[in-house]
Amino acid sequence: MKPTQYIEVKFTCTEAFKEILIAELYALGFDSMMETDEGLDAYVLVEDYDAEVLNQLTDRYKEASIFYSINEFENKNWNEEWEKNYDPIVVEDKCLVRATFHKSFGNYPYEIIITPKMSFGTGHHSTTYLMIKHQMSIDHDEKRVLDAGCGTAILAVLAEKLGAKEVIAYDIDDWSIENAPENVTLNDCQNIEVLGGTIDTIELQDEFDIILANINKNVLMDELGAYSKFTKSGGTIILSGFYTHDNDDLVAKANEVNLELVGQNEKNDWSSLIFVKN
Numbered sequence: 001m002k003p004t005q006y007i008e009v010k011f012t013c014t015e016a017f018k019e020i021l022i023a024e025l026y027a028l029g030f031d032s033m034m035e036t037d038e039g040l041d042a043y044v045l046v047e048d049y050d051a052e053v054l055n056q057l058t059d060r061y062k063e064a065s066i067f068y069s070i071n072e073f074e075n076k077n078w079n080e081e082w083e084k085n086y087d088p089i090v091v092e093d094k095c096l097v098r099a100t101f102h103k104s105f106g107n108y109p110y111e112i113i114i115t116p117k118m119s120f121g122t123g124h125h126s127t128t129y130l131m132i133k134h135q136m137s138i139d140h141d142e143k144r145v146l147d148a149g150c151g152t153a154i155l156a157v158l159a160e161k162l163g164a165k166e167v168i169a170y171d172i173d174d175w176s177i178e179n180a181p182e183n184v185t186l187n188d189c190q191n192i193e194v195l196g197g198t199i200d201t202i203e204l205q206d207e208f209d210i211i212l213a214n215i216n217k218n219v220l221m222d223e224l225g226a227y228s229k230f231t232k233s234g235g236t237i238i239l240s241g242f243y244t245h246d247n248d249d250l251v252a253k254a255n256e257v258n259l260e261l262v263g264q265n266e267k268n269d270w271s272s273l274i275f276v277k278n
Contacts, residue, residue: 005046008071009054013039016243016269017064019125020216024057026173039066046072091132095158100186110136110161113186114152115179127240130265130272131155131214134238137263138274140164143209146230148199148223153180153192155212160189164210170195170202199226207232217242221253228257231277240272247271 009030013021018040022033025040029048034041049070058066088098088105095110104111135155140162147156150169153176159167169180169192177196184192195202211227213220220239227237237259242250244266251261254275263274 005072006043007046007049009042009044010036010069010071011039011042012067013064016126017061017066019127019241020061021064021066023216024061026175028053028057089129091129092136094136095132097132097154110158112154112157112161113183114154115182115186126267126270127214127242127272128154130240130267130270131212131238132158133265134240134263134272134274135159135162135212138162138210138236138238140210144206145210145212146170146204146208148211148213148227149215149219150180150194151176151214153183153194155214156180156192156194157183157187157189159210159212160191161187165191167192168195168202168204168208169193170197170199172196172198199223199230204230207235209235211235211237213237214240217246217250220250224250224253224259225257228254228259228277231259233277235277237275237277238272239275240270242271244269244271247273 011021018035021040025033025042030042030044032043086099088096088102090096090108094108095112096106096108097112097114098104100113100115135158140159142163142165145159145164145167147153147159147167147169150156150171153169156167156169171177171180177194180194184194207230209232211231213227220241231237239250247264250273254261258278259275260278261273262276265272
């Protein structure tokens with residue numbers, strides 16, 4: 001059998017842009033990625049590589065000063081590579097996020113175990129950190145929660161650990177749909193359902209007390225109306241995945257759909273906003 005051939009694309013980019021680049025590359029067919037000190041190493045099957053589309057991506061994000069080089073090679077041991085590049089983190093001295101190959105340590109109120117595959121959300125990026133920080137400040141007890149664009153389901157898992165009685169998590173990404181249920185099981189969660197699709201296709205029933213969405217600005221702007229529709233009066237929506245200079249646009253859009261800003265925070269130029277439905 002002929003060995004699987006991959007194209008390795010080594011990206012140099014700003015720290016703040018890494019997570020957006022990961023999301024964009026998934027949409028282009030890249031199936032494995034690892035963060036580096038310089039930026040990102042991404043891998044795609046030779047037959048799926050399209051230089052023209054990749055150049056269009058780098059042109060679209062000129063402000064991030066993206067540079068890349070390519071290399072062709074045979075398949076590699078992705079788990080071994082992840083173990084070299086994945087460290088546990090602690091959020092606000094309250095929540096430990098670790099991989100299966102890390103030992104538990106400390107005495108934190110919450111611990112989340114994430115299988116470090118290529119799904120979005122390992123806790124390392126500022127946006128995920130901010131979401132976790134805000135979640136821990138919100139009452140989840142006996143609440144119904146929606147995790148929009150769940151990635152690894154890290155936020156859904158925390159929601160249950162914080163007391164949520166029901167959590168619906170969904171994503172359109174194949175890696176996430178495979179990885180999220182694994183992480184739900186790893187954390188012994190019983191009240192989380194993972195669905196594949198978008199907020200317009202998964203046929204949601206009834207309203208939610210809390211909606212969590214760590215997605216890029218364009219998707220959030222498009223979907224804020226739907227989030228409001230599915231949020232109970234007095235319910236909470238926590239958003240992240242965008243820069244601080246995007247705040248005004250998101251707040252203006254939220255006001256149009258009956259959402260009031262009640263909290264915000266930032267980390268490394270990334271922002272997170274908390275809204276309540278009037």
